[in-house]
Amino acid sequence: MSYEGVGVLVPSAVYKQIPQLSGNLKSMFLLFEQAAEKNKLIPCYIKLSKLRPSKRSVVAYVKTTNGYQLMRVPRPSIIYSRIIDISQAVRKRIRSLSQEGVTLFNIPNYDVEKYKIHQLLLKDEIISKHLPQTEVLTKQNLRKMMTEYDSLILKQNYGERGIGAMKLEQRNDFWTLTYKTPKMINFKRLHFSNILPNILEDHIENGHYIIQERIKLATYNGAPFDMRVAVQKDGEGKFKVTGIMCKVAKKNHFLTNGSEGGQTYRLDDIHSQAIPKIPLHVLQKTISIFTIRVAHHLEQYFPHLADLGFDICLTKEGTPYFIECNFISDYVGGLFQHQKLIHDEWSKVFTTPFDYARYLMNQKKTRKEE
Template identity: 30%
Template structure:
């Protein structure tokens, strides 16, 4: 029987999803385990975690060898436990006897550099690292508004818009599902704030794009892609995420809501529908092979597409560990498909003589 391990940083994360996977595992010829990377004993290589008991239909404490197929659902922060787990996962990715469903993607800046000369370059907002505050101020002075993003950020954390109004600067972000605004009266005050911000995280900046609807709500299109039981990329679904009025984020974790894509599309003029669908199809056809050519094999990708007021489409983010809330809220019968997908692809990997490319594994830990 295939041993399939789900890794997370704590045993309380994504419980409904992991339970759904485990309940379907036996029928696929798979024994399902879950564990935290730091619970691998460095000498015996035994893991203290949980296995799914078919009779009890529940997880039970267990000690077991490292499973041969691993599904990485670790979301790292700046805490000590994350720092402890990162090198362990890196070591696991380097082992020839272990196969990951997907090997992850690097940070936002590396993703941009990898795609900026590709056929998708026209869909990428210009992206630059924040290396010098003086240069950043010149950019703000020239364009009047920019977006600041953490290079390793996720779920909209730490994103700011910075807008120049005459001599003052308006900085806006979202925290606890509320829009937070600050006005800095001059360059000096803004520089002090920026220095504090940049000591905490590495940042990039992008031009500000008009990505709000007629109600001043930010919105984007989330596309969920996965490999199927034969290793072929398929689209599991699309949804539209709508943020709070006057905000800058559409993430559901930031208070956004999800709308069925077909319902949203039906309200658009016919010529807009055809253009948007054609553009989205072009993006999702080319993106997965480009990413896997530049980096390592993947299993799933969440792609966020912004639609500007001038009709242009922009790839805002790519995530190798996407959430499922948008699909779960907009497609009633999708849960079983999503629960089965990791198992079926894991079974495919175990039955094929694939030589996974692992020479760049150390670059894939930020997602």
Template identity: 35%
Template sequence: MKQSYVGIMVNQSLYRKLPSGRTGYEAPALYEEAAEQYGLIPCYFRLTDIPFRNRTMRAYVRKGNRYRKETVEVPKVIHNRAIFFDKRSVRKAALLGQAGSMLFNGWNRYGKLTVHNWLSNDESLKPHLPESRLATVKNIWQMLRTHDSLILKPDNSSVGIGVMKAELIKQSVWELLMPVGRFGKGRIRLVFGSALPRRLLARLRAKRYLVQQRIPLALYDGRPFDLRVSVQRDESGDWQITGIIGKVARRGAFVTNVAQGGKVMSLETLLSSYPQLDAEAVKANIETLALRVAEHLSIRLPMAADLGLDIGLREDGFPMLIECNGRDQRYSFREGGMLEEWKATYRNPIGFARFLLDSAERLAPSDEEEPGER
């Protein structure tokens, strides 16, 4: 196996931390461990480091136990771990392909509603998708009249910020729970009847929201839980399930995000409160759903390779898709003590990089070959 670089495109914040080795939630050492196995050398850089004229660039490479800046050839295969917030960056990333590099997991920041609409084209997925619409005043009223409980969330949010709940409390009277304050740590309760609360309307004007049927999530210790499912492509080039970890909401909360006080727990523990369910079958159904979602998304995003799905369970064990993340936060596996799965979340993208390099080589035989040799 020829040694070559695998690019890891990171955000500024991780890039800055590399020389000190204090990389917080990210564990690049696990990329290096995996890369050794696949005959690759990881090099780390930002989108802005990529040159479009030269064939070389500056990137961090591990030497001993330190990261040092080196001049490297622009890698033929690049795993994206950054999030691009603006259109210019997205365009620049897209140009990489034309410059001869394969960028995978370039997915970034597709709105939740867009993804929902893509997925709802697949009949077999439809029963697993909560009804979702753009949160216009008209759509909210329509949904309030047809469901007892709704979630309103920013189309582009993450880590549970800004998620609201609206619920029917008696005939024609609804209650809205709305996070307030920095990082949404506080919460207010607004009761309304004939008109939507002004504070809600102000939020809808400030940002694009979607309104979604609230899945009556299964409970553990009286608290709702859902699951983070890591689905990745590995060295075989195919999607597979890397791991499943549960997240239980803080007491009294309706979001399970760890950033909002949720706690990670194993699926087995969570299902122990439902002895009537066949835990193996529930798990198999979650996996089937996750793989189907990944397969369907790859129609739109052929280079997607690393997804973190939020999947909720109804009390009868039926899995419902809550959200697809294009940049999985892998540390919940470490927090939950699932170290093998945690390591695998780093290993699989490197394995997939190997797969891409090998496939490219098979398609385009190298120039070193003697003419007429075949």
């Protein structure tokens, strides 16, 4: 088998760093290249604006003995997308490339609003039992949810890394809102009874937030945790779980994100303390069956999904709940420390997409020969 080029579509910010890669990004690219080598593939790192449907070649960064070099290469027939831009211009270009026979997987042609994903998952009878009640933030919905639950999470309908997330808790005769604006270093707490704080009124007016029932999470060392579960298509074209990364919140915090001080652990490391009544292999199987079902369900609505990262939480009884979907499975900052993977087993999160790329390439060749 001869070596063939595979495209890796990267965001502009990453593309600019490629000539002088450093830190965790460099470590991630090394894993890409090792996986490509195993599959006899040559990664060609591409920026979308360089891909023109009318051209059979493209300028891409390719790793050489002299580092990453920009060169013009034949346009790859298989391209792994790592961008999340969903603008109309991006969609139009991707459609044009697809019409010319280029296969892009994990293409960003979906609406990633959290509420829309929630509505789609409600259609599956089994998945719907594992969803926190979720509503668009309006004054009416907020008042309704405040009568039904004593703890709520408010977050941006479209957003990442927990930015802008707020906690609302009832204590005796008053409510406490815990929040932080982008300009604030520490969280602030506001107490109120009937009159909503101005910051809530502002978010209601802007219409960019959702409200979720706050699931009582299992804890590790007294802190709540959730999980990033990587669900990817493998070298046989099938969804499988390639990594379970537990994100444990900082003491006295409600967000598990690394940007808020959360720490990443293997499920093996925290299982015996967090959920001791359920054997580890049973818990892993439960998480795997559930998340793969979610992946198959979403695939009905969004074409060419292959690299998903689900945020999943567990109750103390080990029941999984779906929090939200990320259309790229990895989160580099949480898996690397000092430019090395915290645990070697998580390397599959970065290497499996190249197994799938080889599978697609072989499928395409078979069809040509028939």
